[in-house]
Amino acid sequence: MSLLTIFLSSLYPRRLSCDLCGRDARLDTQGPGAYLCPDCLGKLQRAEQEIPPDGLDGLYAGLLYNDAAAILIRRFKYHHGQYLAQTLACFLPEIPAVDCIVPVPLHPARQKQRGYNQSLLLAGELARREGLPLEPALLIRRRDTANQASLSADERPGNVQGAFRAHGQVRGRRILLVDDVVTTGATLCACAEALREKGAAGVWAATVCSAHKW
């Protein structure tokens, strides 16, 4: 954080500004609890309940991945936007009854480069809200993969196939995966496969956004 940012944030506490447009705004306290002004809140669209890709028992996405949502997600992932976790997690929808919450892991090298795992931040918010255990150690990413966004839908499953490994207390448990955006579902399905190999009783997924290409 730059000195200028620290100075400005002391003058204008973030809580009084909109996470999307940055305007000083009377925040919509009646809304989902997100730090968004009514105008920006109006630009976000709820996702429809969708049939999950094969390999998941259910998929719960909050928002359509439209232009406004994409700005928030890019800022969250690539521009030190950790502070956006709280706003974005407000859009994670109702989830089924599960035993624990597991974020989609980043490869350690990538996490070091970024400084945080955005999915872990979201999963943490959701676990607090639902009063469920957060268990990131159940799943590791053993292979770094090309960024899925840089690949075609056909290339994505092969890119993440076998990239994850589950261990620890997996057998017989109902597990909810959390990620920021689902596009083809290839990453979530590769995670689910690793968890099922270790005996998970069911694997569901919740994401903030859905770009629905499966």
Ligand SMILES: [Zn+2]
């Ligand atoms: Zn706004």
